[in-house]
Amino acid sequence: MTKTKAVIVESPAKSKTINKILGSDYVVLASMGHIIDLPKSKMGIDATNDFKPEFIVIPERRKYLAKLKKETKNIKKIYLAADPDREGEAISWHLKNAFGKSKKIYRVSFDEITASAVKKAFGNPHDIDMHLVHAQQTRRILDRLVGYSLSPLLWKKVTRGLSAGRVQSVAVRFVVDKEAQIKKFKPEEYWGIEANLRKNEGERRSFMAKLEKIDKKEAYIKNEKEAKKIEEDIKRNTFIVSKIKEGKKMRSPQAPFTTSKLQQDAFNKLHFQVNRTMRIAQTLYEGVELKNKDTIGLITYMRTDSVRVSNEALDAAKSYILKKYGPEYYPQKPNVYKSKKSAQEAHESIRPTVPLRHPDSLKEFLAPDQFKLYELIWKRFISSQMSRAAYSVTTVEVEAGKYLFRTSGTKLIFDGFTVLYSLSNGSLEDSERRKEPWKVPVLSEGEELNLIKLFPSQHFTKPPARYSDATLVKALEEAGIGRPSTYAPIIYTIITRNYVKRIKGYLYPTQLGEVTTELLVKHFPKILDAGFTAKLENELDGIEEGAIDRLTVLKAFYSPFMHSVDEAKKNMKSIKREGIKTDKICPKCGKAMIIKWGRRGRFLSCSDFPKCRHAESITAGVKCPEPSCGGDLIERRSKRGVFYGCTNYPKCTFTSRSLPKEKIEETKQ
Template sequence: MAKSLVVVESPAKAKTINKFLGSDYVVKACGGHIRDLPEKELGVDIANGFRPRYVRIRGKGKIITALKAAARQTDRIFLATDPDREGEAIAWHVAQEISGNSREFQRILLHEITKSAVLKAMDNPVGLDQRKVNAQQARRILDRLVGYMVSPFLWKTVYGGLSAGRVQSVALRLICEREEEITGFIPKEYWSITASLQGQRTNPFEAQLVRIERRKADIPDEKTADSIILDLEGKAFRVWNIKRKEQKKNPPPPFTTSTLQQDAARRLNFSANKTMGIAQELYEGVDLKGQRTGLITYMRTDSTRIAMEAITSAREYIATSYGLEYVPQKPNVYPNKKGVQDAHEAIRPTSMSNEPRKIKKYLALDQYRLYELIWNRFLSCQMKPAVLDVKTIEIKADNYLFRASGST
């Protein structure tokens, strides 16, 4: 008989963790939430402290039965759902369903799915965090109250099929207010003049007109622009001033959920849902040489904090792979903004031994592209700032001053 039951959310994560823990453990997946407010009624007792009434989600009966059967044959039960507010609520609902209050449950917090992280978490279980459970319940109740009570009002006053929500209604207001600003904006015409130039020993470059005599170049209409161009014809363009300065560009902080989604959209053309789906796969684990391994830390986070052992590992990798001259004297630390929950680390690789190029053959193309993006961002965040040579050239043509700038 197995000694312990471990409950996780996804079958993929269950498979990975089961390999790490061995035959003394049974690892089962609950498939996410197993209980929720009823679909066809409010499910919230407003007169009695907004008490929620939960029912089993349709289709989850077999999963609950399997969890109960496994719980009856084990000595200990570990709840290893995701280490966030939703995961805490899922753990609480699983505990309520499979044993009520008759047995003690231990909570396991897994911020990365690697063998060392799983074994460490198993050695340091905690209790259920009722504050997180209550926070999730409050959010769910608000969702239901706004959606369930406001949506019918919209059906009557606007048209059927519209929906309201705790988040979407506020977002819609922001969109409408911004649209009103756009509609009410009175455009002001302006023109700019750019000269295409080439010196005797330079490649072609462009310079923009910035001053006319000693005034800022304000060109209100096409007629003014044409008169300036006409006046410039035949004039000699001469370099008047060259300014050079050294500028440091600090590396960006490691990814949070939102910055990962933004960068993946910009660089990889991934939707937010696609990014999070692939990140979930990388977090839960992929097969590397027959060993299932989680490649990144938990991907739902608002924090830029990094564990010191991960920083040390990154600095050692940079020194070995790129040279000591790329390693800053002190580790780069990125303070969190005000209001950040900081429940989890930033998104980073779980091990510097899993270089993207070395494990590429084990990954699907999109998995590789997203993992490489996360790897590069994390590695760069622990490097020295880039040093740029910024050059600004001012060029005069009679009373007209043009300016060109660039950096290398």
């Protein structure tokens, strides 16, 4: 049978799922992502001609385009079904142009790859949305202007092969600035006092209460001497229960996942790095083979900042909750969540495509990682529609003269959504939980208590925490930088480019990251400014909505930017020449040694180069683990990022992506 219609999607997995849904009338082909783009070898933007981009077929993708053309030779109708966002729209637009006028071309978009959603989309094919295409192109042009202007500058001033990027360099700055705050931070000593108290009569169980106020003012104790004095003074007083407050606390479920929330939760609960989360989510979205060779997309599109949910999915969640948990677990009014202002409300949140499909029923068809992520998404979605959890909170205030102590106990009254979705995640929200389970004995106001013992304790204020994948994504989103499609690639890029290192889950700037950030902040304060970057991202959203003209944005950006590029070419300090000072002395000539960056990474060079050519490699401070080698491990750079090699190379060919664990702390630079 001759096929009469063709469908083009990005990937083979997606094409397989869609082919099963559409049946044998259609031939479904994969474009393998973008086929047409700016040339790699040059800027490719004509700023004098309305920023006209020079689009070419990406050389490595030529064979895919040829194949698409060959396989659709006798087909008149082509449906472009790339993902429903800017990138997908741009892929579709380029394909449409590549096919020319000889075919009838339709764009179809859907948020989930299920029979109903796909068939519905094919029933309503539309034109390419040029607003989306323009937003993608403007983003691409801005990134190209910044990347292809700043990178060569860094090659000249620091070392070859470096890269800078519009959003990437701001993300590096976040990590660099955090490290500077931590270095600057001076811990301050303070003391706390807790009282172990017991009822005079009745229930004799003791409990702890914390000193909160002295003379109605916040208790602030500077040092041990003061703590001792206060401790002595407290002992002279009688402890009396002054106030008992019974309250109720409700906890609401959280909205279903957006991309950034999924990345954060999967990091905290499953310890998945954001890249891994997105890779797995993509496989769930594109389709998994189930029983009877039935292939289906298990979750909605994973790049979204919307928390909207379709009515069908809401109804399905409701019926599941009522059937499984009973009416008290479903709220009187359905839970409604609000997306942030810039969100694309046409999209949906990330949710199971069929809410009734319980994770356990899929376990045998999923890889372990897929199962864990599906379960997380499923639970988050179902719980988002459930009732709130209720707690009773008892707060007891105890006075000892002018000293006020407080304690509180929390008791779960109704578990609600927490029956399905745990709020604690092993990190951030856990502090909330620690307060919970112990109980305060039954007390009455005016009752006298026995003091068993006072416990003074020394504390220090803590420096700000370093970013993890999860908190960096959160910070970028809060600053309005990056979008659902970019958080994961940003983190991947700044690590593989050796600006940032991930050590035990936390992000540290490398010396290279610090040096380049300092140069860029000085000469490109706007580009490195979070507020400016956020404003540009908003303008891209405006182009996408058709509210802002792309040329207005590009023109406003271009001249001031090119001016600072020219200035920086003249005035930027050359690290290549000057290096970074150290207190090491050159063993050959006695002059100072400096740090420079070369093709293979950091090294020590004599400051009198080229007169004195002495140079040393900077070892990682770890011995090569190869038996009887005796060499040191040394940091090396490759296209795929940083790795460690042996100083005895080529005699010893040991390499490793990371250092042996116990040595990591002191070698984080």
